[in-house]
Amino acid sequence: MWIGRSSFTSLVVGVFVVYVVHTCWVMYGIVYTRPCSGDGNCIQPYLARRPKLQLSVYTTTRSSLGAENHVDLVLNVEDFDVESKFERTVNVSVPKKTRNNGTLYAYVFLHHAGVLPWRDGKQVHLVSPLTTYMVPKPEEVNLLTGESATQQVEAEKRPSNALDEPVSHWRPRLTLNVMVDDFVFDGAALPADVHRYMKMVQLGKTVHYLPILFIDQLSNRVKDLMVINRSTAELPLTVSYDKISLGRLRFWIHMQDAVYSLQQLGFSEKDADEVKGIFVDTNLYFLALTFFVAAFHLLFDFLAFKNDISFWKKKKTMIGMSTKLWKVKKALKMSVVWRGLRPAFQFGSSSESERKTEEYDTQAMTLLSYLLYPLCVGGAVYSLLNVKYKSWYSWLINSFVNGVYAFGFLFMLPQLFVNYKMKSVAHLPWKAFTYKAFNTFIDDVFAFIITMPTSHRLACFRDDVVFLVYLYQRWLYPVDKSRVNEFGESYEESPPRKPHTD
DSSP: OHHHHHHHHHHHHHHHHHHHHHHHHHHHHHHOOOOOOSSSSEEEEGGGGOOOEEEEEEEESOSSOOSSTTOEEEEEEEEEOTTOOEEEEEEEEOOHHHHTTOOOEEEEEEEETTSOGGGOTTOEEEEEESEEEEOOOOOOBOTTTOOBSSOOOGGGOOOGGGTTSOEEEEOOEEEEEEEOOOOOEEGGGOOHHHHTTOOEEEETTEEEEOOOEEEOGGGOOGGGOEEOOTTOOEEEEEEEEEEEOHHHHHHHHHHHHHHHHHHHTTOOHHHHHHHHHHHHSSOHHHHHHHHHHHHHHHHHHHHHHHHHHHHHHHOOOOTTOOTTTTHHHHHHHHHHHHTTSOTTOOOOSOOHHHHHHHHHHHHHHHHHHHHHHHHHHHHHHHHHHHSOBSOHHHHHHHHHHHHHHHHHHHHHSHHHHHHHHHTOOTTSOHHHHHHHHHHHHHHHHHHHHSOOOHHHHHHHHHHHHHHHHHHHHHHHSOOOTTSBOTTSOBGGGSOOOOOOOO
């Protein structure tokens, strides 16, 4: 039987290793590009000729630009150096059409110095909307006094029936990149992701690709958006530039396409923004580490579930087990019975030890309720007095969520009290606990990466505290072979082994 379980676990671990290796190979294929090995079909970089370039940014209300009419020049960088990083803030005039819930576009040109972009045959350009449509965020107020979080300008006030209508919001940041690697592409194996950003020209007998310009849309965050109202004449725009490598460019294109696909599937701007935050606010090397951590989270989840089933299949009594903590485990036990894994899996009549366990469990819940009930009510009252909310419903939901976190913590503590009273931890499923502890520490990593409410972030660390107390109790109460183990068995009750016959 042990060999069978070990073989199954080895199989799962093997599949996991294959999955991780395959994913690493796919990620390597995204960032690695095979250079051209010969001279016949190679595409050379135009930047290798060190041309004098100029960067120009125009704004217009038209989505397609045919000539220099109806455009406003907002930024002009002469003697543009692709290797030099910069950030500049300019004021952009907002046309009347944009103020009336319209759209404004930015046209970014990279062209030869001293030549107008639409007269330069070797210019490259991209277009990016400077506005987006979103439903305005409801104003947060103190529900008792009516005091608002921010003083709202009269011109920005809208009738109540228009609060659910999308309006134009200003994107105050425009992030530009140019791929600066002197990379020679193989014309027969151009990456599809970079190909759509490439523009080729024939110079003599050699084909060159013009500078690859890229607009980083992931840097546009919802928290930075500004509502455009009818009185807005000018708005600030921060134009930042930095060079980018080919591998990072390809990775960024894939991530940007992934976010766009989410929006096409119905994700709102806010939902997509949370995905953006993972890539924008996190170092890429730390992000790669997070991938491996998430993969191990999946493995530990499976192993914990497997050991949970094994534990409850062999468990004979509930001695030392808090019924408050293990209600979910009981549901798992019933599903095991229903699936026929062990038809005779039923607890017998209650023993004295089980009755004492129930008594300690109830006593712990009573003592903890004296503490947590007033804390939950007090926290709800405090937030009502000092925190601003959108509505009473928002306050109610927030209070209930905090209560759920508090009671989740409450149901974890009685088991510690039962362990203390019985001076034993041998009855606990330590294998499953260990795997879940690893997952808890992994959740701590995600708590720093993913945007989440503070209460949920604290809930991740609360599990760490409880597990550390479990470990302390394991050290404090050494294993007594006369006590029951996690399978409801005692070492001293084990049947003697049959002697070997020669």
